[in-house]
Amino acid sequence: MSTLLEVSGVSVSFDGFKAINNLSFQIAERELRAVIGPNGAGKTTFMDIITGKTKPDEGRVIYGEKSVSLLKMSESKIAQAGVGRKFQRPTVFEDQSVFDNLMMALKKTRSPLAVLFFKPASEDNDKVAALAEQIGLSAALYRKSGELSHGQKQWLEIGMLLAQDPRLLLVDEPAAGMTPSEREHTTDILREAAKTRAVVVVEHDMEFVRRLNCKVTVLHEGSVLAEGSLDHVTKNQQVIEVYLGR
Numbered sequence: 001m002s003t004l005l006e007v008s009g010v011s012v013s014f015d016g017f018k019a020i021n022n023l024s025f026q027i028a029e030r031e032l033r034a035v036i037g038p039n040g041a042g043k044t045t046f047m048d049i050i051t052g053k054t055k056p057d058e059g060r061v062i063y064g065e066k067s068v069s070l071l072k073m074s075e076s077k078i079a080q081a082g083v084g085r086k087f088q089r090p091t092v093f094e095d096q097s098v099f100d101n102l103m104m105a106l107k108k109t110r111s112p113l114a115v116l117f118f119k120p121a122s123e124d125n126d127k128v129a130a131l132a133e134q135i136g137l138s139a140a141l142y143r144k145s146g147e148l149s150h151g152q153k154q155w156l157e158i159g160m161l162l163a164q165d166p167r168l169l170l171v172d173e174p175a176a177g178m179t180p181s182e183r184e185h186t187t188d189i190l191r192e193a194a195k196t197r198a199v200v201v202v203e204h205d206m207e208f209v210r211r212l213n214c215k216v217t218v219l220h221e222g223s224v225l226a227e228g229s230l231d232h233v234t235k236n237q238q239v240i241e242v243y244l245g246r
């Protein structure tokens with residue numbers, strides 16, 4: 001499959017401390033990838049570089065078939081180019097229904113003029129219903145989002161991001177605070193999402209990563225320490241020493 005994002009030789013320092021150190025990373029179209037690593041490994045800073053929140057001191061970040069440099073683009077332009085990010089805390093509109101939250105996210109993809117003359121067409125209702133099905137919230141479609149469980153809110157937010165049809169979806173610790181069955185359902189949602197786009201999941205929970213059943217990138221001190229299947233990287237002696245602390 002063709003490469004969607006290529007990060008090469010990227011470094012970032014904060015007050016002389018190298019948070020990201022000559023990091024290189026590639027992800028293909030429709031690939032699912034887990035990024036793991038101990039606290040302070042640079043996972044958040046790495047995601048911030050991809051989304052344009054943090055600009056690196058050196059290196060390249062190349063995206064899409066036209067090989068555009070994301071380093072020259074603002075955060076909002078990078079989002080428009082199809083890079084979506086889900087943060088750890090869900091930010092759904094609690095007093096709105098699941099349906100309204102998904103419909104709002106769908107409308108966000110339209111121009112302001114189109115939204116002005118927009119009436120919910122049956123096509124959009126169908127899209128919202130399909131999204132609700134994809135995230136497992138069909139039965140809760142008309143419930144207020146504030147009444148949902150923490151896990152359901154996370155799914156709703158993933159659905160809202162999917163409504164915008166990103167080509168690259170970055171998801172930060174989706175399993176945090178979830179029950180085991182919610183975690184299982186979340187891996188299903190992410191695996192399904194990665195059939196039509198690339199998905200990068202930053203996660204600590206190893207059982208969750210195992211269920212994702214995808215290539216894993218281990219970060220340590222701002223660089224890639226190991227890459228491969230979960231079984232492969234967890235057998236790596238350096239990974240065992242720095243990540244598992246043995």
Ligand code: ADP
Pocket residue numbers: 014015018019037038039040041042043044045046
């Ligand atoms: P992770 O997400 O893997 O826990 P981070 O990317 O948050 O790691 O942080 C990597 C390192 O960079 C840490 O040592 C952290 O303290 C440092 N760091 C991150 N952001 C800043 C910042 N804005 N200013 C100073 N240091 C920072």
